[in-house]
Amino acid sequence: MAATQNTDIPVDSNGHTNNDHLVQSTDPEHPANLIPEMCRKFYNWGWVTGTGGGTSIRRGDHIFIAPSGVQKEMLQPHNMFVLQYPTPKYPPSSRKYIRKPLNLKPSDCTPLFLAAFDQGAGCCIHTHSQWAVLVTLLVERDLGKEGYFEISNIEQIKGIPKGKGKGNHGYHDTLRIPIIDNTPFEEDLTEGLEKAMNANPDTYAVLVRRHGIYVWGDTPAKAKTQCESLDYLFQLAVEMHKLGLPWDINRNQK
Numbered sequence: 001m002a003a004t005q006n007t008d009i010p011v012d013s014n015g016h017t018n019n020d021h022l023v024q025s026t027d028p029e030h031p032a033n034l035i036p037e038m039c040r041k042f043y044n045w046g047w048v049t050g051t052g053g054g055t056s057i058r059r060g061d062h063i064f065i066a067p068s069g070v071q072k073e074m075l076q077p078h079n080m081f082v083l084q085y086p087t088p089k090y091p092p093s094s095r096k097y098i099r100k101p102l103n104l105k106p107s108d109c110t111p112l113f114l115a116a117f118d119q120g121a122g123c124c125i126h127t128h129s130q131w132a133v134l135v136t137l138l139v140e141r142d143l144g145k146e147g148y149f150e151i152s153n154i155e156q157i158k159g160i161p162k163g164k165g166k167g168n169h170g171y172h173d174t175l176r177i178p179i180i181d182n183t184p185f186e187e188d189l190t191e192g193l194e195k196a197m198n199a200n201p202d203t204y205a206v207l208v209r210r211h212g213i214y215v216w217g218d219t220p221a222k223a224k225t226q227c228e229s230l231d232y233l234f235q236l237a238v239e240m241h242k243l244g245l246p247w248d249i250n251r252n253q254k
């Protein structure tokens with residue numbers, strides 16, 4: 001196995017694996033091109049540093065997934081796994097891979113991404129943003145483990161949908177993001193994520209305490225802009241908190 005230039009991700013000596021045509025396109029919007037491009041941006045924003053976090057895109061009946069434990073800012077189109085969708089989440093061996101790059105294993109986030117696609121998403125993003133982690137800690141301290149992140153009366157909440165076909169939040173609406181507990185292994189978050197999705201059918205995001213966030217959207221552009229709006233709100237909330245300002249004026253925060 002040789003290492004490609006600018007990455008430590010192994011490929012065979014020709015850079016070829018199976019079903020290569022599924023990840024070869026000159027279209028920049030093709031998922032095999034878009035995932036590496038998005039992850040480079042996310043790395044620069046501190047969302048996927050140290051190999052954690054990532055993104056997955058559904059195109060028709062194909063799901064494109066990045067490898068696990070690799071530098072996400074170094075991804076190349078030929079590093080992508082392709083799953084035939086729908087596919088079982090468990091056991092991992094039953095998943096219908098139609099492209100598996102050599103010497104790589106698919107992201108540990110795969111069943112969580114699949115849960116988002118089962119909700120009708122076209123793209124799911126997982127970040128380890130420190131702002132997301134910090135708000136989970138502040139909510140836990142002030143409201144306990146059952147808490148939600150809630151915010152209202154901030155213009156940027158208009159960037160988040162209220163639910164499928166319901167338009168986006170208005171300035172005076174309260175945006176509510178459920179928080180689930182972290183687990184020792186990423187894959188074991190799936191049950192908590194699905195419970196949160198069922199209990200909050202209108203949500204497009206779930207925070208993971210002391211870990212980060214999963215955000216999904218109808219398209220890659222919507223998932224990305226929603227994730228940006230949320231990250232803005234989390235940073236703002238933390239900075240407001242430092243200034244002694246409650247970020248949710250409808251709730252009595254410490």
Ligand SMILES: CSCCC(=O)C(=O)COP(=O)(O)O
Pocket residue numbers: 050051052053054066067068069070106107108109126186
């Ligand atoms: C330092 S990353 C720890 C594992 C994690 O949280 C994660 O998101 C890993 O995702 P991967 O796609 O690398 O399996």
Ligand SMILES: [Zn+2]
Pocket residue numbers: 052053126127128186211212
């Ligand atoms: Zn993670």
